Amino acid sequence: xxxxxxxxxxxxxxxxxxxxxxxxxxxxxxxxxxxxxxxxxxxxxxxxxxxxxxxxxxxxxxxxxxxxxxxxxxxxxxxxxxxxxxxxxxxxxxxxxxxxxxxxxxxxxxxxxxxxxxxxxxxxxxxxxxxxxxxxxxxxxxxxxxxxxxxxxxxxxxxxxxxxxxxxxxxxxxxxxxxxxxxxxxxxxxxxxxxxxxxxxxxxxxxxxxxxxxxxxxxxxxxxxxxxxxxxxxxxxxxxxxxxxxxxxxxxxxxxxxxxxxxxxxxxxxxxxxxxxxxxxxxxxxxxxxxxxxxxxxxxxxxxxxxxxxxxxxxxxxxxxxxxxxxxxxxxxxxxxxxxxxxxxxxxxxxxxxxxxxxxxxxxxxxxxxxxxxxxxxxxxxxxxxxxxxxxxxxxxxxxxxxxxxxxxxxxxxxxxxxxxxxxxxxxxxxxxxxxxxxxxxxxxxxxxxxxxxxxxxxxxxxxxxxxxxxxxxxxxxxxxxxxxxxxxxxxxxxxxxxxxxxxxxxxxxxxxxxxxxxxxxxxxxxxxxxxx
Numbered sequence: 001x002x003x004x005x006x007x008x009x010x011x012x013x014x015x016x017x018x019x020x021x022x023x024x025x026x027x028x029x030x031x032x033x034x035x036x037x038x039x040x041x042x043x044x045x046x047x048x049x050x051x052x053x054x055x056x057x058x059x060x061x062x063x064x065x066x067x068x069x070x071x072x073x074x075x076x077x078x079x080x081x082x083x084x085x086x087x088x089x090x091x092x093x094x095x096x097x098x099x100x101x102x103x104x105x106x107x108x109x110x111x112x113x114x115x116x117x118x119x120x121x122x123x124x125x126x127x128x129x130x131x132x133x134x135x136x137x138x139x140x141x142x143x144x145x146x147x148x149x150x151x152x153x154x155x156x157x158x159x160x161x162x163x164x165x166x167x168x169x170x171x172x173x174x175x176x177x178x179x180x181x182x183x184x185x186x187x188x189x190x191x192x193x194x195x196x197x198x199x200x201x202x203x204x205x206x207x208x209x210x211x212x213x214x215x216x217x218x219x220x221x222x223x224x225x226x227x228x229x230x231x232x233x234x235x236x237x238x239x240x241x242x243x244x245x246x247x248x249x250x251x252x253x254x255x256x257x258x259x260x261x262x263x264x265x266x267x268x269x270x271x272x273x274x275x276x277x278x279x280x281x282x283x284x285x286x287x288x289x290x291x292x293x294x295x296x297x298x299x300x301x302x303x304x305x306x307x308x309x310x311x312x313x314x315x316x317x318x319x320x321x322x323x324x325x326x327x328x329x330x331x332x333x334x335x336x337x338x339x340x341x342x343x344x345x346x347x348x349x350x351x352x353x354x355x356x357x358x359x360x361x362x363x364x365x366x367x368x369x370x371x372x373x374x375x376x377x378x379x380x381x382x383x384x385x386x387x388x389x390x391x392x393x394x395x396x397x398x399x400x401x402x403x404x405x406x407x408x409x410x411x412x413x414x415x416x417x418x419x420x421x422x423x424x425x426x427x428x429x430x431x432x433x434x435x436x437x438x439x440x441x442x443x444x445x446x447x448x449x450x451x452x453x454x455x456x457x458x459x460x461x462x463x464x465x466x467x468x469x470x471x472x473x474x475x476x477x478x479x480x481x482x483x484x485x486x487x488x489x490x491x492x493x494x495x496x497x498x499x500x501x502x503x504x505x506x507x508x509x510x511x512x513x514x515x516x517x518x519x520x521x522x523x524x525x526x527x528x529x530x531x532x533x
Contacts, residue, residue, distance in 0.1 A: 039120035042127055045136045048117055052143040053207070055110035056272050059103070060300040060392050064326070067103030068474065069305055071154070075510070076476035077497045078333045078467075081326045082311075082366045089497075091505040095517035095532060103154065104516050107147040111161055114144035119164040138195025142208040142216070145188035149220060152181050153478055156512040156529055160184060174525035182224050189217040198247075205264050205273075206391075212270040214243050215395050222403055223478075225411065226486035234411020241404040244269070248397035250428045253435050255346040257398075258374045260390040269395040274299045274388065299387030300374075307378060308355065308370040314363040316370075317356035318380035327472075329369040330498030337468050340445050342432040347471050348372050356380050367498070373472045393473065398425050402466050406459075410486075415458050419451040422458075422465050429469070459488065481511050 038044050059068045073079060074089040081089060088099055117140040121133055151158045160176035162184070176184075192213030200207050218240035225233035249266045256262040264271065307323020308316035316323065329348040337344050344350070348369040349360045355370075356378045362368035372378075374390050405421035408414040426446050433441035449461050466479060483489045497503050509531030520528050 039117075040124050040126035042129075042132055044126070045117065045121065045124070048120075049136055049139050051113040051116075052110045052140065052147075053273075055106055055113060055147075056143075057274075058106045058109075060272060060274070060302070064305045064324075065301045067099050067106060069301070069327070071099045071103050071513075072474045072477065073327070073472070076480065077330060077495050078471050078476050079327045079371070080330055080367065080497075080499045080502075081328065083324075083326055089499060090501040091507070091510050092501075093510060093514055093532075095514040095520065095528065097514070097516075100154075100513050101516040101518065103150070104519070107150050108161070110147040111144050112164070114140040114147075115161065115164050134195040135197070138192045138210075138213070139208055141188035142192035142196065142213050145185045145192070145213075145220075146216065148181060148185050148188075149216070152178070152185070153223065153481070154513050155515055157181065158515070159523075159526060172523045172525050174523075175527055178228065182220070182228075185220055186217060189213050189220065193217065206271065208270065211244060211247055212395065214240050215269045215400055218244075218400070218407070219395070219403060222407055223482055225407075226482040226488075229486065231411060234407045238404060238407040238411055241400055241407060244397070244400050245404070248400070250397055250401075250424065252428070252431070254343055254429060254432045255376070255435075257393055257396055258346060258376075258390070260388075263391040267397045268393060269397060269400065271394055271396075272300075272392040274391050299389050300392055301386060301388075302374050302390065302392075303378075303388035304386040306371040306375060308349070308360075308364045311364055311366055314361060316361070316364045317358050318378070318385075319364075322356075322380040322382070322385045323378070325365070325370070327371050328365045328367045329371065330496075331367055332496040332498050333467070333471060334367070334369055336464065338446060340433065340442065341429060341468060342436040342441075343429050343468055343471075345436045346373055346376060347468075349376075371472055398428075398469055399473075399475070401425055402462065402469065406462055409455060409458055409462065413455060415453065415455055416451040418458050418462065419449045422462060423448045425465055425469055463489075484508075484511065 039048060059065065064070065070086075070088045074081065074086065075091070080086075087093065087097060093100070117136060121136055121140075124133070127133060148158075148160075157175040157178055158181065159173040160180055161173060165171045190213075192208065193210050196208055196210040196213055198210050200209065218237045221233045221237035221240060224230060225237060248269060251257055251262070251265055251267045253262075256265060257267055304322060304324055306327040307318060307325065309319040309323050309325025310316070311325070316325075319325065334348065337347075345353075349355055349372050350369060351360060351362050353360045354377070360370070364370065374388070401421045401424055405418040408421070409418035426448065430441050430446040433439075433445055449458070451458075463479075463483070467476065470476070480489070480491055480495060484491045489495070492506055492508075497506070509529075512529055512531070514532035515526065515528050517528075520526055
């Protein structure tokens with residue numbers, strides 16, 4: 001607004017004072033940055049490459065993580081929300097759902113920003129070293145693949161936009177096939193593998209690495225094996241994920257993975273960089289910050305969205321100001337943990353534990369338990385109360401080990417290797433007992449899984465381990481969907497959502513979401529998913 005006022009005043013002054021003003025205004029502004037002058041040097045692309053990252057922040061930013069917590073976390077069987085209308089949780093999915101629409105729009109925004117980088121990169125002639133272009137290509141393609149993976153697993157056969165759209169007519173792209181989309185994602189990630197560094201210096205921590213591309217590629221291949229019924233993809237997934245073994249390590253303290261004091265640690269493969277009022281290079285694009293003034297809050301809404309509030313008049317400290325109480329731990333998830341599993345401490349609050357200076361009261365929650373992951377210790381009175389600077393861990397090494405165990409088990413029938421990998425995760429959990437409780441772990445706590453079982457039993461153990469290790473990390477519904485597609489489970493009969501309406505409403509059509517109706521209305525070539533027609 002200030003810039004518009006400045007230009008308007010300049011124009012008025014010219015009209016009143018200078019007889020040659022009209023001619024002068026016809027000249028191209030000197031020093032102005034635009035698409036023709038900006039995308040030219042390494043420095044330009046260093047700045048431009050942060051734009052897709054900025055889009056990642058939008059999925060978690062502000063009070064309820066638009067599109068992510070309600071659209072990704074709610075549909076699983078780990079949590080429920082007794083407050084207000086919960087269409088996403090209760091599988092009342094319609095094409096005009098605002099949360100789903102936001103997830104769609106932000107994903108395509110990120111894709112557009114990546115496409116702009118790749119469109120301008122070949123034309124840039126100001127590079128001191130042409131070889132540096134490869135890294136920018138790898139980074140843009142990693143992020144484009146990330147957003148397409150979000151779109152495919154949520155909406156199915158979506159439009160494939162591989163280049164900058166320059167006209168309204170060109171924007172009317174029809175549905176791509178699953179095969180085209182999966183192939184495109186894999187191709188982009190392979191470029192990321194080849195062109196990105198294995199690690200970054202301290203000034204660039206958090207940017208995509210070749211190892212993150214490898215992890216995401218392995219995950220995509222695992223999903224594809226189950227979505228397509230393509231057994232060969234299991235072996236490919238195992239090949240990629242095996243490349244990461246030894247490149248990372250499990251943190252001694254399980255809780256360190258969710259603490260603001262231990263971000264980007266040895267277990268972290270890729271995480272979203274949050275901040276509370278300090279420097280964040282991901283900020284400027286969507287936060288109206290000029291030039292390099294990238295200082296401000298760009299945090300996750302986890303704290304206020306999940307923090308305990310009130311139930312039946314019983315209120316926790318900070319209720320309705322520091323915590324809205326919109327996430328409650330289902331009894332199903334509570335019961336999934338083995339007795340004494342120290343991961344409970346970092347997953348949900350239980351009766352009598354310290355919660356913001358008061359003993360936790362189960363009466364504060366409809367299920368008797370509230371989230372602790374990313375929130376412990378819960379602190380009230382922070383400003384702003386609806387933002388947390390705690391990074392969102394998107395891929396961590398424990399997830400990689402369990403995905404590798406699954407690929408080895410289902411693709412190669414390697415029960416022994418699956419047991420070995422699962423036991424690495426269980427051993428870390430077992431050792432956390434002393435960290436959490438101050439006493440050595442009981443001898444029979446979380447015993448190692450025996451390799452002397454059949455494939456089905458090991459898979460049951462694998463499903464259990466993924467649920468308790470990764471609870472509340474927004475993996476659960478994706479896991480259920482891919483296992484259902486692979487005929488390994490039946491969501492309708494095998495899963496307890498902890499919500500009567502969710503249980504009644506779930507149908508196979510909910511394996512994907514409806515394409516936003518506004519997209520259908522504006523694009524005659526785009527077809528709605530048949531289940532929602």
